[in-house]
Amino acid sequence: MEARAETKDIRNWGDFVQFILRELKPKGDRLLTPFNVISAPVIVLGVVLIIYRLIHGLGSPVTNLSQDFPWGIWIGFDVMVGVAFAGGAYVLTFVVYILKSEKYHPIIRATVLNGLLAYVFYAGAILLDLGRWWNITNPIIGNKFGVNAVLFLVAWHFLLYMLAELIEFSPAIAEWLGLRRARKILGALTLGSVIFGITLSTLHQSGLGALLMMAKWKIHPLWYTEFIPILFFVSSIFAGLSMVIFEGTITHRVFSHQLDAEHSRSYDDILVGLGKICAVSMFAYFFLKVLVLIHNRQWSLLGTPMGYWYLTEVVGLVLIPCFMFVQGSRHRNFLLIRVAAVLTMLGIIINRLNYVFIAYKWYVPLSDRYVPTWIEIVVTCCIIFTEIWVFRWIVNRMPVFRKPPEWATKGFDN
């Protein structure tokens, strides 16, 4: 069944309220899809646990964080991995709006939407990890500005980037609400917000890595280098694009009814193109890692258990997917590209978690190490599922995969 937003003009607040109430009703034929059945209880449980966590604090049994391991999966996975996976937005907006490549235009809105939601939810998940979360507005309002801190820059960038992404996505919202003048103004702001967004992304993707620069001897020497920010930035390129491939595989099937023929046809080319960009950036990343290894003369460390783990991450989950992307793109082997994307994503997860609690204080014996509690895992899943639910709600109502209404595209670049 086609879900079509009615582009009726909203003239007053009453119209608006009625419109919103109508839109809030669930769309689609079945309510009890397998996904809904699994995710709904998790979301409900997660909300309960979040309330418990906000009241009770971060101690046992909520998390297994300790004085030795102050950061766990809420920072390591939700924030660092989540933000890395959201990197597809800035890469693709660069390709589409700066390099003006029309090839990726069909998926740009979905990617930007995913980026926006990723930052809202995952960077928002920071709130859960903060011990004194009620002070989260302090760096914004000026109580006080710690301008020498990398985290200050990262926090502000997250905020500004959400704004930039919102502006980039807002044309779709305007189309949904039928606000023609707003749509025109917002469309003109796109290039500016894209440039702003890419600048911000460069800095905060690398900034997440720069947070760890002072933990010099705590991070295993195979991972610690003065070039961590650059490595984080380069890896965010292929992390984001792999997420785009992964998420695209799912959404193009789920929302296939919204895609027109031209879009479906071009998707194969898009996939191959994404694979190529991933391959190139992954090879550059691998080369940088080798350079770091040579520069620090750490060959002997490769023979240790952590060395094998490093090789698993760098060779197994960067170099091998890189070659798979090459092969896949060359022979238009879509399954290979998709598998490579999944392996890449796994590699990114392992990479970020290494920096936060695996290669971080690797010398601490297993019994004293950090292992996430079930509550941390459930809350993480809750956040992911909620984000997917919101994504689904938006895609079913706003022109993300569907073609925008006639009046929106007539005479505009976007």
Add this chain to the structure above:
Amino acid sequence: MKKTPLVCLFIVIGVGIFVLLGAMTELYSGVAVNDYPIVVTDVAPLNTLEEVPISFYHDKHVRALEEEGCESCHGRNAEGKYLFTYPPGRDETSRRSLMDAYHDSCIGCHDDRLAAGKKSGPVTCGECHVPREGTGWMQPAGMDYAVHHTHEVAMNQQCDACHHVYNEKEDRLEYAAGEESSCRDCHRDVTTASGASFREAAHFGCVNCHMEGQQRGEKSGPIACEACHGKAEKGPVMVSADIPRPDRGQPETILLSSDDATMKDVSFNHATHELTTNTCRACHHETLESCDQCHTSRGDPAGGGVTLVDAFHNKTSMRSCVGCHNSMKEDASCAGCHHSMVDASMSEKYCSTCHTGPVEGETVATYMNRPIDLSAILPDDDIIIDVLEDQYGPSTVPHSAIIRNLLDISKGNRLADAFHGDDITICAGCHHYSPPEQAENPPLCRSCHTIDFNPEDLGKPRLIAAYHLQCMGCHQKMGLKTDDCTSCHAAKGDVAAIARKEPGQ
């Protein structure tokens, strides 16, 4: 490209085989646990080494060549005595020649035995030039009074069995009575035209004599390396006053003087000092000649630039009088006071302890048995320290007992007594920084050590710390237990009151 995975597989297998081979060669080295490997260090002419020095298993070779005997490697001279320079064709004219000499000898023998079908040793570079474990056992061997005495008894006081001098005119070795001295006087570190190195001479002289004795079936000295060169785990050799010292007619007391001396001569008791060392070389470190032969007033190259004064007064060298005496202050009986004392060496009293001019020397026996009467200098009461009574109960100091103990130690030691001859000096151990003439009535500690922390004078602890550092410091150095606060003063009530104390309380 279907061939790609197969190629990769072959590469992986190839690399794996290499790794495995390497690991196997490391695992199998076939060395018995009890062997004593000797690191070959006699390769100075090579200057810089390109390979790892060889660890040589002498015992393995002795066992393997039991039939063939020592001649397999060690040459013999005209009189049939074994030579201990290795290799026999040692040629030190160039790096190449020395290396070749070793290789021809060792690898040559191994090759020959291999060819003859016998059990042999390694022939490739990497099998010999590897670092081995367990090479730290070797100590330098040398003569000390105990070993010397054993030889005196074994050779029936025949000094000419070992001691010789070189008669230059007639180019031969002969015995000169009254001129016996250490081998090292002439036999130095390296072989020169004028004589073999100590190492060569010692092995040639000692091992050959021991071997001949064994061959004659007599009780003889050892010939195994580890018997003389010992194991590293052995601690420092204890000085024993019971072992008779060698007698070559040395005087009991000597008047040390020099032509341009401005101070009084030093009356030196050689006999008592002999009892404090294990070898003559402890002081006569180069020859038994007089010190001023090499250490002149101005400092000669022969004396290493060390002047005569410095030779006797250097504060840290164990070969100098002052240096050795200073090291005695670290003994547990002495360190209690001496560990924190300011160096008093610039006082006139200090110098005149030794620079006495000619005096009648005491024998050791009469010194040790003289009576000591302390009654004149012991105060009557114990001292009670109660100035900080609010945190802890008063501390009772057994003042007389402490003084008696310290005086006992001092008077029982000849060196200590020489310097503490004036008994008042002992008081300065605790009553420091006060004039000696006040010793019988010293100022109170709190006159200088304020009760509260003084940020202006960080070097002077406040009163409570002064007591603890002084008392506990001495106790720790003397090896007494210091971990129980209440053994000196009873705790009083709330110990947390310490933190609530306001300045001035």
Add this chain to the structure above:
Amino acid sequence: MDRRSFLQVIGTAATGVAGSLAAPGVSRARSDKEEKEFYGILVDTTRCIGCRSCELACAEVNGLPLPDITDTSVLETERQTSETQWTVINAYETDKGRVYVPKRCMHCNQAACVSACLVKAMEKQKSGHVTWDTNCMGCRLCMVSCPFDIPKFEYDKSLPKIQKCTMCWDRFKEGKIPGCVEACPTEALIFGTRRELLEEAKRRIYQNPGTYNSHIYGEREAGGTSHLYLSSVPFDQIGFRSDIGNTPYPEYSKGFLYAVPFVFVLWPVIMLGMNRAIEGKEKETSEGHE
């Protein structure tokens, strides 16, 4: 290039410059005429007898639960500071026997925790004290950054704080010396300006050759700290890391922070330039076809 494009480029560059000036890491020169010295504590481990009076005094002064200092069994294992114990004594068996070492915040000259804190909850006072304030968000980056692993988080509280030694900042403001210095019966701890403490430490080393290891830990480590340590044995035998390095830890983030203004200015200009160039090319091709 036409007027419009020119203005766009200039506008972008100006925004970038403005952004970079607002960006963190660019230090603006402020003339601060006040001359203040850092204060610190000199810890002479040759004098420490392991009585733990400092632990008790610290708990007393800061309203923490009082430890039982008569229980010496805790000295058998190496302890870390905790949210309720801001200083702890550890015992080490060394070449020269048992050495006791009080462990607490080093109050670094250029503290990693201060540089990491985005709300300036961790602040280095002009007198050298590194203090924590309640505007903290609880992000725990200070814990990740500290090379001595000192800040401790109150995980088990709903209103958690970051707890660590403050060198008795509150007492200092009243003109008093830190509680642990006040309590130490052997003056293993002394308080004074960092300069005076270094002089005293050097005096002790020079005048007592053989007693002290010729190194003052904290003189240069991590760029210099306000807590200075003397020892009779090499410091790695008494639980001190020898790989801290002499670089102040905030310098490790400097490379990234200095790159920020460049990215802020150059990226927008480059991207706008690329966009215009490509648009120009497209126009050319489409015009060429007409």
